[in-house]
Amino acid sequence: MRKFSFLFLALSIVIASLAQNNSFMIYSFKGNVSILENKVESKPKVGKILNSSSSVKVSPGAVLTLICNQNALFTIKKAGNYSLEQFKDSCAISKSSLSANYARYVWEQMTSHGEGAPGTNRKMFMNTVGAVSRSVNNIWIDPRLDTINYASGNFPLTWKSYSDANEFDFFLYDNASATNPVYKTTTKEMQIPITSILKYLKEGNTYYWTSAVKGENNDEIKVINYTSKNAYEDVLNQLKESGPAYEGEAEQAFRIAFGLEDARYYAEAYQYYQKAANLKPDVWLYRSTMMSFKKDYDIK
């Protein structure tokens, strides 16, 4: 009988803890957000405590950050009506032990193998961008695409979106202050292949492009220099001549690819990375660099 009492008590504690009401505090919000408590709709206020039976309405473009049980912070970015009951999983705290974290850290450090020398690790040595970023909008374009030199081949002009938009406008201008684009299209993808706009480009000229959530504007414009074949050949020849006397074809292709990427001839650099990887498929560095390049620039 005593055992049953104990079991009943233990079960009651478990059930009580499962049924426990989570409390949510509004940590911050941006845009149009409203809360519904006891069927009464009101505006949110930072620091206000809501219980699980409340619900929140987040409009498009709005952001709401809640903190559950004064502990777990999470953000709702997607527009919609949400009952706070459905966020109980977000209240869970994953607090691992110091010992486990230390063991993991020591293992990671002992099994890591450095970053490689400059010139061999694109990721490590090309991420330092010497430019500022301006304006806040829903589109992010990689600063590495600030200026692209282009002569031939294919390469995607890509962007990322902070919003849940499904459609994006792409604009191509022939001068930096133009208001009317020479080409405009709407796409569901977050990239445009450069070959698809070639018919609007004239060799030797500079063009400007941007993308925006459909119906919105983006002041951040990027540059494409459609260089002449001769200008490109000059760069290529310089790179070829700057190599060591005895250099294999794959090694040369890899070195040229690196140089072209540095010179922002991305479409051409990709061709050379491919060439190096194809010539020596067993060299891990060539293959991994090419894969990494594809990933960085969203080449499909």
Added chain:
Amino acid sequence: MRKPLHKHIAYHFKNVHRRITKYLYERDTILATAWVFIFILMVKVLPLPNMHFFDPIEIALEDFDFNDITYSKLKKTVGDSLDQRIVIINIEEFDREGLAMLINKTSSLGAKVIGLDVTMEEAKEPIKDSLMRDAIARNKKLVLASRFHPGEGKEESVFAPNYFSDANTHSGYVNFLSKEWATVRIWNPFIKNKIHPDSNSYQSFATTIVQEYDPAAFEKLKKRNHSIEIINYSRRTNQYLIVSGEDLLEGKVDSSAIKGKIALLGYINNNPENIEDKKYTPFNEEFAGKSIPDMNGIVIHANIISMVLDGKYINKLPLWATILFAVLIGWLHMSFFIHYYLENHIWFHLVAKIAQLISAILFVYLGMELFSRFRIKLDLTLTLVVIVLAVDIIYFYEAFAVWMHKKFKYKTVFHQKHH
């Protein structure tokens, strides 16, 4: 027939025990250990020129503390709850007029204590100054920021009171007495007035806020009588409720977020590239070498206040305990190394290097556990230096012991096998 597992374990344990203890009580082991400390003492005491001015490792690690790893890499404080006693109000780019409005608004929402983390040392625009003076006069629970300026040359630092301070206001200095580029790990709750030793000590900003909010916690702090406290960081920036000053003035903040709490008015910027009023803390991702400051000063003040209110101070073990620990560990290692040196010399260097690595990992872990779990700071630098030096000192000691043996018939375990 195979041995049962427990016998295997017992056998290996005995084996290791024998390797460590066989030479433990030998005079040579004790003297060799003593030589390690004599060598360290000589380096410390002798007036040798500074050999490290060009040493990149020494320079890079000047501001290094093993315990920082617990914050930066081992996720200490991740998952800890918001401090509900403190709310930080971001003053953004508010001028004195805006700050006066913020003080009045915060006060009207029922903050128990308001701390204004803005140094104001001189008059500015008369109208705005009047508004500020009025706000300060109305709010008796407001704590203003004063500061120390470094003295010129060898002169003492100069205390600069807040321009709006008078006999009826509360204030505290906002300096962290660390190097400008160094990690803020310590805090001086009180600083003695050296010019007028009979007058009261200067109080730090956090100390004055605690005094107003929780006199019992303040008395406890005072009783500790520590001129330097190690900051027990317990929360990252997002583990405090941060309210935009603009939102507060526009009525977008619930009064329950402010009422009865400590409201800290300070500058917060979550953009990692904005380093205005940001300091280096143990939370910095880079715990050694170059990096950018990571935490706004107001959040450091908030962490100090949390620590004092919780009474969760960090206690540093005294120097004698640090030395005693280093002696014990050094002695055990020396015994172990001498065993291999004399009986398995072919493996000596390999085993010594592995033992040093394992010891380093183990003792760093021990230090972190003591720090994290028991809030005890044990400086393990000496212990680790002793472990590293022990191997080299054996060679020196062997030569010394053999010489002593030849000259004075000194009995030593080293006289038979010379390496």
